Amino acid sequence: MNDFRLPLGDLAEGFIDVLTDTLGWFFSIVRTVFLAFYDAVEFVLVTPPFWVVILALAALAWVLKGWKLSLGTALGLLVIVGVDQWEHAMESLALVLVASAIAIALAVPVGIWTAGSDLASRIVRPVLDFMQTMPAFVYLIPALILFRVGVVPGIVATIVFAMAPGVRLTELGIRGVDSEVVEAGHAFGASRGRILRQIQLPLAMPSIMAGVNQVIMLSLSMVVIAGMVGAGGLGGDVVASLNRIDVALGFEAGLSVVILAIILDRITGALGAGRRRRDTTSRSTDAAARPDVDETPVPAASVAA
Amino acid sequence: MPEQHHTIERHSIAEHHSTSEHRSTAEHHDTAESPAPNAPAPNAPAPNALEVRGLTKFYGRRPAEALERLRDGATRAELAGLGTAAVIDVDFDVRQGEIFVVMGLSGSGKSSLIRMLNGLVEPTAGTVTVMGETLTGVAPRRLRGIRRKHVAMVFQHFALLPHLSVLDNTAYGLEIQGVPASERRERAERVLERVGLADWGHRFPSELSGGMQQRVGLARALAADADILLMDEAFSALDPLIRREMQEQLVELQQELGKTIVFITHDLNEAMFLGDRIAVMRDGRVVQIGTAEEILTDPADDYVAQFVQDVDRARVLTAGNVMEAPRALASAAAGPRAALRAMRDLQTSMVFVVASGRKLLGVAHDRDVLRLVRRGERSLDGAISADFAAVGPDVHLSELFESSVEQELPLAVVDDEGRLLGAVPRVTLLAALGNVPTDTAELQVLQTPATVSAEVMTATLRETAAAAPPDTPLPVDELALIEGSAS
Numbered sequence: 001m002n003d004f005r006l007p008l009g010d011l012a013e014g015f016i017d018v019l020t021d022t023l024g025w026f027f028s029i030v031r032t033v034f035l036a037f038y039d040a041v042e043f044v045l046v047t048p049p050f051w052v053v054i055l056a057l058a059a060l061a062w063v064l065k066g067w068k069l070s071l072g073t074a075l076g077l078l079v080i081v082g083v084d085q086w087e088h089a090m091e092s093l094a095l096v097l098v099a100s101a102i103a104i105a106l107a108v109p110v111g112i113w114t115a116g117s118d119l120a121s122r123i124v125r126p127v128l129d130f131m132q133t134m135p136a137f138v139y140l141i142p143a144l145i146l147f148r149v150g151v152v153p154g155i156v157a158t159i160v161f162a163m164a165p166g167v168r169l170t171e172l173g174i175r176g177v178d179s180e181v182v183e184a185g186h187a188f189g190a191s192r193g194r195i196l197r198q199i200q201l202p203l204a205m206p207s208i209m210a211g212v213n214q215v216i217m218l219s220l221s222m223v224v225i226a227g228m229v230g231a232g233g234l235g236g237d238v239v240a241s242l243n244r245i246d247v248a249l250g251f252e253a254g255l256s257v258v259i260l261a262i263i264l265d266r267i268t269g270a271l272g273a274g275r276r277r278r279d280t281t282s283r284s285t286d287a288a289a290r291p292d293v294d295e296t297p298v299p300a301a302s303v304a305a
Numbered sequence: 306m307p308e309q310h311h312t313i314e315r316h317s318i319a320e321h322h323s324t325s326e327h328r329s330t331a332e333h334h335d336t337a338e339s340p341a342p343n344a345p346a347p348n349a350p351a352p353n354a355l356e357v358r359g360l361t362k363f364y365g366r367r368p369a370e371a372l373e374r375l376r377d378g379a380t381r382a383e384l385a386g387l388g389t390a391a392v393i394d395v396d397f398d399v400r401q402g403e404i405f406v407v408m409g410l411s412g413s414g415k416s417s418l419i420r421m422l423n424g425l426v427e428p429t430a431g432t433v434t435v436m437g438e439t440l441t442g443v444a445p446r447r448l449r450g451i452r453r454k455h456v457a458m459v460f461q462h463f464a465l466l467p468h469l470s471v472l473d474n475t476a477y478g479l480e481i482q483g484v485p486a487s488e489r490r491e492r493a494e495r496v497l498e499r500v501g502l503a504d505w506g507h508r509f510p511s512e513l514s515g516g517m518q519q520r521v522g523l524a525r526a527l528a529a530d531a532d533i534l535l536m537d538e539a540f541s542a543l544d545p546l547i548r549r550e551m552q553e554q555l556v557e558l559q560q561e562l563g564k565t566i567v568f569i570t571h572d573l574n575e576a577m578f579l580g581d582r583i584a585v586m587r588d589g590r591v592v593q594i595g596t597a598e599e600i601l602t603d604p605a606d607d608y609v610a611q612f613v614q615d616v617d618r619a620r621v622l623t624a625g626n627v628m629e630a631p632r633a634l635a636s637a638a639a640g641p642r643a644a645l646r647a648m649r650d651l652q653t654s655m656v657f658v659v660a661s662g663r664k665l666l667g668v669a670h671d672r673d674v675l676r677l678v679r680r681g682e683r684s685l686d687g688a689i690s691a692d693f694a695a696v697g698p699d700v701h702l703s704e705l706f707e708s709s710v711e712q713e714l715p716l717a718v719v720d721d722e723g724r725l726l727g728a729v730p731r732v733t734l735l736a737a738l739g740n741v742p743t744d745t746a747e748l749q750v751l752q753t754p755a756t757v758s759a760e761v762m763t764a765t766l767r768e769t770a771a772a773a774p775p776d777t778p779l780p781v782d783e784l785a786l787i788e789g790s791a792s
Contacts, residue, residue, distance in 0.1 A: 184464035186425055188478040188529060189453035202468045 016142045027146045034098070034152045042094035050086050054078065057263070065270040072266075076259040083252040085234065089260060092233035095151060095226065096219045096264070099158035103215050107163045108208065111170025112196065121171065132164040136225050144229055154226025154235075158219050165214035173207025174200050213268040220261045234260075353434075354533050354565040355399035355422065360431035362392040362417045368429050381588045391417035393589040394431070399533075402563040404556075408576040409586030415569045418586070419537050422567060423456040424448045436532050453482050457526035461538035463518040465510040471521050472497065472506035478529025489528075496528040497521075500554070516547035523551075527558070536568045540575065552578055573612060577601070577621040585609050597621045617703075618738050624705060625698030627737040628718045628727030631657050637666055641677040641685050642766065644669055649762040655714050657725055658689050665717055665725040668693045671757045678769050695719045698726055702737060709734055 020027075045053060054077045062070035080089045114121040139160050143153035177200050185195040201208070227235020234253045241250035363371045365388010374384060381390045392414040399405040409415045420426035422433055424440050433440040435455045440448065457478060465474050472493050473480075479489035497503055500520040510518055519539060526534050536555075540548045552575060559566055570576050576583050577597040584594045585605075593605035601621055604610035635644035635656040647656050648671050656674075658666045666689055673688035694708040695717040708716055715730035 178462070178464065180460050180462050180464040181466060183420075183425060184458065184460055184466075184477075187423055187452060187456070187458035187535075188481050188525075189449040189451075190481045191449060194481070199466060203466075 016145055020145060030156075031147045031152045034102075034155050035150070037102075038094055038098045038151050038155065041098055042091055045090040045094050046087060050077075050081050053090070054081075057267075061263075061267055061270075064267055069266050069270065073263050076263055080256045080259055083256065085237070085252055085256040088232070088234045088237055088253070089256045092220075092223045092235065092257070093260060095154060095158070095223060095231060095233060096216065096260075099155045099162065099222070100212075100216045100219045102155070103159045103163040103219065104166055104212055106159070107166025107211065107215065108170050111167045111208075111211070112174060112200075114167065115171040115174035115200075124167065128164040128167055131160050136161045136222055137228070140225065140229050149230040151226075151231045153229045154222075154231030157229075158222040158226060161222050162215045162218035165218065166211040169207050169211030169214065170204065173204030173211075176207065177203040209268070209271055212271070213265060216264050216268055217261060220257065220264060223257065352401055353398040354401045354403075354436060355405075355567065356432075356434040357395055357397050357422070358432050358434075360392055360395040360418070360421055360433065361390070361429050362414070362421060362426060363387075363429040364389045364391060372430050390589050392421065392428075395584075395586075395591050397584055397591065397594055399565055399567060401532075401565050402559075403581045404559055404566045404568060404579050406568045406570060406576040406580030406583045407586060408570055408573060408580075408583055410571055413586040414589040415571075415586050416537065419535050419567060419569045422533075422535055423452050423458060453478070453529070453531075455531050456533045456535060457529040457531035458535040458537065459519070459522045459526045459539040461542055463510070463515075463522045463542075465518060465521055465525075467510055469509075470506065471502065471508050471510065471513070474510060474521055475506075475524045475528050477525055478531075482529070492530075493524070493528050496524045499527070499558075500524045515543050516551065519543060519551060523555070523558075527562070527564075532565060534564050534566045536566060538569055538571070541570065541572065548575070555579065573616045574620060577616055585612065598623075598626050602626075614740075618740070619703035619706075620701055622702050622737055623698060624696050624700045624702070624716065624718045624729055625726070627702065627733055628698070628729050629733055631715075631717070631725055631728040633657060633715075633728075634659060634725075635669065635685070636660075637685050637689070639685075640683055641669075641674050641688060642769070644685055644688070645671070645674045645678050645762055645766060648674065649759050649766075652759060654756045657693075657717060657728065658685060659725050663724045665695065665719050665723055667691050668714060668717075671762070675757055675762065675765055678765055681769055693717055696729075697721070702734060705729060705734060 054074055057077065058070045058074040061073040080086055110124060114124045136157065139157035140153060143156045147153040147156060181199055181203070182195060185199050190198070223231075223233060224235040224238045227233065227237070227239040230236070234257050237249055237253035238257075240246070241248075241253060361372060361375060363375070363384075365371065365384075367387055371384055371387050371390060375390060375393050381393065384390050395418060397405070407415045407418060417426055421428045422435070422440075424433075424443075428441055431441070435451060438451055438455070440451055443451070466477065469477070472490065475497055476484075476489040476493035479492060484492070494503070494506060497506055500523055502517060502520055502524065505513065505517065505521075510521060513521065519542075522539070526536075540551050543551060555566070556579065558564070566579075568576075568579055570579075577600075580597055582594060582596055583600055584591045585600065586592070587608055593600055593609050595603070598621065600609060601613050601616065601618060604613055633647065633651050633653045633656040635647050635658050637658050637660050644656050644658070648654070654671045655668050658669050660666050668690055669685060669688040670690065673690070674685070677685065677688050693714050693716075694712045696705060696708065696719075698718050698720065705716060709729070709731050715728035715733075717725055718727045718729060720726055
């Protein structure tokens with residue numbers, strides 16, 4: 001029995017070979033599209049002077065949350081400029097934004113699909129488990145073969161790795177919508193598409209936004225790994241410092257990743273919390289006008305849930 | 306008291322479709338101001354709004370086998386191994402303009418039943434016909450059309466869309482029907498006004514209390530202007546005071562709009578209060594269909610009997626249900642002697658005095674009549690007093706207590722034209738509440754014991770017999786006979 005061995009590795013390799021042979025044209029189209037997408041975003045972030053980008057991001061933070069986040073964003077980005085990592089940080093940011101955007105664009109429809117069908121959910125769940133727990137490095141190998149060295153295998157590996165929470169939280173959010181409200185949509189004769197648009201998606205939005213936030217954070221954690229396949233950016237610096245045992249460079253690049261992560265997390269977090277915050281403020285101001293003389297007010301939480 | 310302005314105004318916002326013919330949305334708007342006819346006259350057979358035949362819902366594997374066994378009379382428990390038979394072979398019709406209540410404990414299948422009435426749940430067998438259109442087995446698009454046009458629904462936990470304003474929630478059904486924005490806004494505002502939420506249109510559901518949220522739920526269903534309202538435990542989540550208020554408001558709205566309502570509840574008192582007819586469900590089957598009074602006084606089986614024993618009978622039974630034939634009765638034309646004789650025979654201190662056609666003039670007390678007889682008066686007019694309480698036959702017993710306490714005499718039950726239909730003595734009232742039969746003569750006599758003894762009456766009658774008019778109903782010798790039996 002000693003010589004028995006499951007040839008799974010060979011199978012995977014054979015599968016990738018077949019893919020390269022038969023679908024090579026497809027992968028080169030994907031490569032071109034992703035590259036163009038990345039170049040466009042990178043151009044926007046890298047071309048203007050750093051202070052323009054900092055001002056823009058600070059303004060965004062102000063609009064979404066308030067002056068504190070805005071100030072923190074500006075200071076954090078200035079630190080990145082101060083350690084001379086600005087350009088690499090913007091490359092990484094571009095990679096994160098592109099990968100997250102594509103991951104979300106794929107994850108939300110899949111989440112909607114699995115929320116509507118138990119069979120789909122049962123099929124997709126183990127696939128997501130696989131995507132999320134397979135060590136991220138492993139994706140780089142086939143990605144390298146299929147998309148060649150550069151930023152694209154980094155993006156693809158990031159998408160695969162980061163997509164899972166987007167699907168899961170979308171499904172969770174839609175399944176969590178009060179079934180009676182969905183039933184109300186049906187009872188008044190709304191079509192499925194309408195119920196999805198007018199009831200399920202808006203009510204699942206907090207959960208979906210949490211998914212978006214998770215996708216972005218996971219993408220950022222992939223940035224370093226993507227550096228190993230020549231994606232450049234901060235990941236490139238981290239990999240280089242590891243090779244040279246360069247503590248100084250490693251710390252500066254690593255710190256820049258952390259700063260980017262915190263800023264992205266807070267901004268996307270504010271995006272999701274935005275509606276909830278507006279609801280609570282309007283509720284508390286109107287509470288005084290509520291006629292609860294002879295009626296017991298329903299706890300707001302039960303409605304929001 | 307902010308709830309006070311919820312009083313319903315008497316103008317109509319949505320007309321009642323008295324036929325199954327349906328008009329287009331545009332025409333709806335044109336006729337929206339026309340007064341709503343009330344529920345169809347009781348004698349005129351209204352066409353059925355809803356027809357349910359052999360409706361069965363089975364959750365589980367092998368439905369065909371389950372159906373066959375159910376058809377052979379298998380109970381839900383016997384099929385437990387296969388799955389759940391939620392609804393078993395239910396038949397009923399709901400007439401237009403009727404409030405039809407389906408009553409049952411949780412798990413009796415009423416929730417599945419109501420969801421089959423608008424196709425939210427697909428029946429395993431049987432058919433549902435809504436306003437002449439069969440709902441069972443039709444294509445999804447057609448089913449949606451029927452829902453938009455004919456059936457609106459009110460939910461137990463309101464099921465409002467939390468991200469839309471109260472006004473947008475109310476207009477939701479109209480939006481799905483494709484009504485233009487300005488028109489649906491206008492119509493939604495009118496319905497909101499009607500349910501007493503005119504000033505709340507721009508608020509969000511989470512800012513409203515439970516009762517107000519359910520008013521929005523009701524407004525949304527009314528605004529959709531469907532023929533039939535399905536109400537699924539609509540008031541069960543509200544606290545008792547608000548629930549009572551909503552029940553009364555619903556009855557009021559129904560009387561104005563003439564909507565057909567199918568109301569699901571586990572609360573028998575609610576069922577009895579609202580329902581023109583009630584279907585009692587148990588273990589998926591309908592065990593009895595009837596009016597509140599029929600179910601209360603003639604339960605189909607022990608289960609129903611047990612169920613109704615706790616019901617608040619005072620809120621269900623009416624004066625007309627419990628009244629007795631007014632035995633203490635005297636015709637004004639027959640004069641005081643006849644009245645006195647009647648009182649003596651019944652040993653009662655009062656009689657109802659009626660004119661021709663049993664029109665109630667008042668009551669006469671024994672002392673007053675005695676006085677007239679002694680004076681030899683021919684007319685009873687001097688003894689007629691208005692010292693009595695009259696109620697209509699539709700008044701609930703709960704509203705009779707106060708008058709009954711204040712009045713020594715039985716309550717007179719009179720119809721709209723003032724004709725005496727019957728009387729409700731206190732004993733009858735008590736007996737009706739306790740579900741005790743009252744058809745024993747003794748009870749009646751105990752009600753208003755004579756204040757003048759029979760001997761005195763007889764003596765008076767005899768003394769004045771000479772002066773009596775020739776047309777005295779009873780000859781003297783016959784009187785003597787009665788005297789003998791009375792003393």
